[in-house]
Amino acid sequence: MNYVIGIDLGTSAVKSALVDREGQVAGEHSESYPLMRPKPGYSEQNPEDWVEGTIRSLERLIVKTGIQPSQVDGISFSGQMHGLVLVDGDGKPLRPAILWNDTRTTAQCRKIESALGERLLDIARNKALEGFTLPKLLWVQENEPELLEQAKLFLLPKDYVRFRLTGEYATEYSDAAGTLLLDAAAKDWSAEIAQAFNLPLSLCPPLTESFGQTGGLLPEIAERAGLAPGTKVFAGGADNACGALGAGILGEGRTMCSIGTSGVVLSYESDKTLNLKGSAHFFNHAEKDGYYIMGVTLAAGYSLTWFKETFAGDKSFDDLLAGIGDIPAGSGGLLFTPYIVGERTPHADSDIRGSFIGMDSGHSLTHFARAVLEGITFSLRESVDIVRGAGKEIKEIVSIGGGARNPDWLQMQADIFNATIIRLESEQGPALGAAMLAAYGAGWFGSLEECAAAFIRPAGAYQPNPEQVGRYEGIYSLYQDVYGQTRELNRRLAEYRN
CATH class of the missing domain: 3.30.420.40 (ATPase, nucleotide binding domain)
Known part of the structure; x- marks a missing residue:
């Protein structure tokens, strides 16, 4: 029996779920990590806590289920949206991640509205809200400009974890859509939005599909997690997008x-x-x-x-x-x-x-x-x-x-x-959606629709x-x-x- 693993990176914990070809969950394991609130309205986490939690979750999942590393055909991710991780040229975080539920950026939201007006809705299709990533970037630009100057890229939470597991930078469209920097229809980063705030497009990570392969497990990570080096890793999706897949x-x-x-x-x-x-x-x-x-x-x-x-x-x-x-x-x-x-x-x-x-x-x-x-x-x-x-x-x-x-x-x-x-x-929920992306990426099914038909079973209906x-x-x-x-x-x- 072969399996895929869906990793759901949440705000309070990371969960790994081992899923077989019929969509049955053969095992799961969660690891929690702390949330930091240094000031009222602030919400931050240490990105390395996500990485360590993910590796522990994988290792304990493999031990609990007793499967062989060769039985895992792929891994993919679901992740909390909008969080800002700034990394330097060596891929090291320059500050704690600013999370989706951080509300310090009201002034930056008003700045975005003033600068772009209706063009923001035409391009990004969403209002400027405190939870999104662009307001966080502008907050750093205004309050910690030396850090933004040192930054090579911004990454979203699951994308930072995946980078640490594979050594490859990427994000995908469902999570990029929650940044306010993506042209939703064109499926590309918006030069117009970035230029309005003097942000170089080079800060934005490479884009791929959610089921696209984004490297394999690094040998040292694979050894710690109890998996095979080079195990295929797929891009994954935002938590709500993966929740939708799982439903x-x-x-x-x-x-x-x-x-x-x-x-x-x-x-x-x-x-x-x-x-x-x-x-x-x-x-x-x-x-x-x-x-x-x-x-x-x-x-x-x-x-x-x-x-x-x-x-x-x-x-x-x-x-x-x-x-x-x-x-x-x-x-x-x-x-x-x-x-x-x-x-x-x-x-x-x-x-x-x-x-x-x-x-x-x-x-x-x-x-x-x-x-x-x-x-x-x-x-x-x-x-x-x-x-x-x-x-x-x-x-x-x-x-x-x-x-x-x-x-x-x-x-x-x-x-x-x-x-x-x-x-x-x-x-x-999202963990199953992440597993579905790994299953489709690994070639188990010809489409996500086929995967959903195999994995998802109704149990009852309530009529109005x-x-x-x-x-x-x-x-x-x-x-x-x-x-x-x-x-x-x-x-x-x-x-x-x-």
């Missing part, structure tokens, strides 16, 4: 809803000329010449975690949600907005905050728990509406993450989205209930009013938060 989002109309700490609605797109004017993210897919539309709820699963820890710390999630199916849609007139850390789609607003509206003495803990789930799902519905507004017909949505583990929540998604919700038999759909339409309309009604209140309250 089979590889054709027109295919859409997924992923509810983790944040929430994502992602739909496949083939039209490279589509310009949503920043109402949702538009990124290159890991599939060749594919794209995807994506909306983000910043505090999806996190809203539920916050609620449990704050108001029901003695209960498990299963116990907290045990009775929500007995509460009617609308939670007895109780409405929750999940803006507890701000919001991304459709309101790119860092000041907005969450609310419970309609509380009365008849509401129980279970009413509140159901209201939290409904509020999260309403927020995700706004992203579904954007996709539908772009001309996409959405009849089925693959649900993954924490939102796919509770039957009542799955039915709620079907009713609020008015679409059939598909649950998968085995959900490995017409009566509930109608009831939720009215409640959803009320939900949409809350943002406008509370925006100014939250702006005025912001000065009292500290």
